[in-house]
Amino acid sequence: MATVGSSCLGCPMDPVLKAVTGRWTTTILWNLSTESPLRFGELMGLMPAISAKVLTDRLRMLEQNGIVLRTQKSTIPPEVSYELTTHGQDLHQALRSLHEVALKWNAEGWVPGQGFPEDQVARAAE
């Protein structure tokens, strides 16, 4: 084969995508990116639909990957807070870009599962 091009056969996108995208993961990173540090309970409050189990799972995974730093004060009751590591902060730009897209699409009337207004018009005309 001559051209692999710039696509992802052998480029390191896949493991990174696995670590930072996926259900809740990116939302957690976005929260930690805009406000830091955040305590476990505060993260729960920002994402009312997440369960403690899944939040714990994701935070552990992100910690294992060196993306999130967990800091525990062994007080009673315990206080645990989370923030992006230096490496994790490399994601700032990507997260901000994603946020901009979200704002833009929202302003343009994008509806999840339906697309943009012109798509909906096109479908109605069929």
Next chain:
Amino acid sequence: MATVGSSCLGCPMDPVLKAVTGRWTTTILWNLSTESPLRFGELMGLMPAISAKVLTDRLRMLEQNGIVLRTQKSTIPPEVSYELTTHGQDLHQALRSLHEVALKWNAEGWVPGQGFPEDQVARAAE
């Protein structure tokens, strides 16, 4: 509560994340972002581990969301190609940022599930 801050209670990140992140979705978008249009079989070739079923599902979902454009030539055998819509191209910047992070982390010796070299040293010392 006084401060919702800039976090995602009521900001439009969540539906966008649902549409563009998730297993294979971001990889597909990245491929279409770097090379376009791509035929169904070409996409399969770029992602050897994906199954036709999942690729079809993701492309349909992205099409429904107005992010990907499907073009079919009714020749025999049929030729179907995919590319980002104008709206889909809004993701270029975010995808490029993500790609940069991937390259950087790779260069820094990041290992999925293990983190960065300094994390691994820290764990070994425990």
Next chain:
DNA sequence: GTAAGTAATTACCATTTAGTAACCAGTTAC
């Protein structure tokens, strides 16, 4: 002595998701 507060962990079950393999259409090449 019992509840509240905090950050989990665990077990169990339900749901979702993904993989596999077979099949379809229509024409060309063998």
Next chain:
DNA sequence: GTAACTGGTTACTAAATGGTAATTACTTAC
């Protein structure tokens, strides 16, 4: 007449994922 090509779809099965609720631990407040 049979296989190959292309881009799928469908049915069935298997695996991963997520939710719920109970439990842990330790101290303070009632």
